[in-house]
Amino acid sequence: MKKLIGFITALALVVVFSMPVAADPQWNFYGSARVHTFSGDRDLADTAPNVQGTTAGGDTSDRDTSWTGADSRWGAKVKVSDTLSGRVEWSQGNGLRLFYGTWDFGAGKLTVGQFWTPAVKMIYSNQVGGTSGPNNGFAAGRSMIDAGTPFTSRDTGLQLQFGDFKIAFVTPTSSLLTAAAATHEVDTTLPQIEVGYHLALGKAFMDFVGGYNSYDVESSIAGNDFDIDSYFLAIGGGVNLGTFYVKASAFTGQNIGVYGMTSATATNPTLGVSNKVNDNDTYGLLLVAGAKMSDMVSLEGGVGYLESELDVAGANEDDNLTFYVQATINLAPGVSITPEIGVVDYGDSATKNQDDGDFTYFGIRWMINF
Numbered sequence: 001m002k003k004l005i006g007f008i009t010a011l012a013l014v015v016v017f018s019m020p021v022a023a024d025p026q027w028n029f030y031g032s033a034r035v036h037t038f039s040g041d042r043d044l045a046d047t048a049p050n051v052q053g054t055t056a057g058g059d060t061s062d063r064d065t066s067w068t069g070a071d072s073r074w075g076a077k078v079k080v081s082d083t084l085s086g087r088v089e090w091s092q093g094n095g096l097r098l099f100y101g102t103w104d105f106g107a108g109k110l111t112v113g114q115f116w117t118p119a120v121k122m123i124y125s126n127q128v129g130g131t132s133g134p135n136n137g138f139a140a141g142r143s144m145i146d147a148g149t150p151f152t153s154r155d156t157g158l159q160l161q162f163g164d165f166k167i168a169f170v171t172p173t174s175s176l177l178t179a180a181a182a183t184h185e186v187d188t189t190l191p192q193i194e195v196g197y198h199l200a201l202g203k204a205f206m207d208f209v210g211g212y213n214s215y216d217v218e219s220s221i222a223g224n225d226f227d228i229d230s231y232f233l234a235i236g237g238g239v240n241l242g243t244f245y246v247k248a249s250a251f252t253g254q255n256i257g258v259y260g261m262t263s264a265t266a267t268n269p270t271l272g273v274s275n276k277v278n279d280n281d282t283y284g285l286l287l288v289a290g291a292k293m294s295d296m297v298s299l300e301g302g303v304g305y306l307e308s309e310l311d312v313a314g315a316n317e318d319d320n321l322t323f324y325v326q327a328t329i330n331l332a333p334g335v336s337i338t339p340e341i342g343v344v345d346y347g348d349s350a351t352k353n354q355d356d357g358d359f360t361y362f363g364i365r366w367m368i369n370f
């Protein structure tokens with residue numbers, strides 16, 4: 001018996017010591033400290049109808065100076081092995097930004113957690129200023145996501161990648177679209193689905209992105225149930241000619257507000273008689289051009305247009321036109337300043353005969369990456 005116990009013990013020790021030892025994860029920490037010192041002058045929206053000054057409102061301005069570091073962030077990229085990696089990132093203004101792990105299984109990659117959806121490939125602008133809507137002031141680091149760029153932020157879910165093709169299944173979005181919320185209940189069956197494909201063409205590239213979201217709302221009133229479908233389709237691309245580069249994108253979508261896309265225009269659908277859904281159609285355009293003048297100085301300018309309109313007879317178009325120019329000056333490795341001036345024209349409101357005003361901003365983003 002003692003020999004048997006000894007043999008089993010020895011065998012167990014051989015098995016334990018022959019097992020591969022997991023490598024220590026490699027944690028690469030990073031940070032980006034940013035301060036935006038900007039001044040903005042916002043012409044307030046007219047009070048409807050305010051046609052030719054027949055009612056009070058409009059023609060007033062609001063001048064503010066903004067010092068914010070909300071765009072600062074820190075995080076870590078983690079490598080466990082050649083097939084397993086991850087990333088975590090927090091920001092001063094938004095808290096947890098990224099928290100995901102990726103497994104490379106040979107034929108493709110599986111990502112689990114909170115990650116950038118495929119639409120992030122469509123962020124072509126380096127805009128460091130901006131605003132988040134006609135009723136808001138300066139907002140740091142918008143990258144034209146309110147003004148022509150399709151942007152769906154960071155979502156929790158699963159993503160598969162095969163080469164340059166990605167498909168993501170993430171948390172579905174929804175909205176009751178009614179003040180009588182107590183009498184309605186949201187039912188979600190499918191996840192939100194988003195796909196993207198990046199095509200490299202030497203000095204040029206193209207991106208194709210699309211997404212779909214659907215949910216049902218049950219009403220306590222018979223016959224007043226309704227369902228909401230939202231989607232978007234986008235195409236973009238660019239060319240890098242060494243010193244100069246040009247990038248452009250276009251997208252169209254329906255009910256992108258309840259999809260979760262960022263927009264300076266009114267993009268949600270509305271409910272009509274007997275909860276009939278009035279869909280909201282949106283399209284956006286973006287053009288960005290820049291030049292690297294030297295290792296120290298780069299220039300960039302961009303213009304974006306966004307327009308939304310409810311599918312209702314007599315509905316008014318809600319539009320937005322944004323443009324900016326900037327210079328990024330590298331003072332040292334990891335240290336840069338970016339002076340920028342931009343104008344946001346909120347155009348016509350979704351309310352007939354109402355102008356949403358405009359916003360002019362200028363200032364500098366100070367950034368140290370470490």
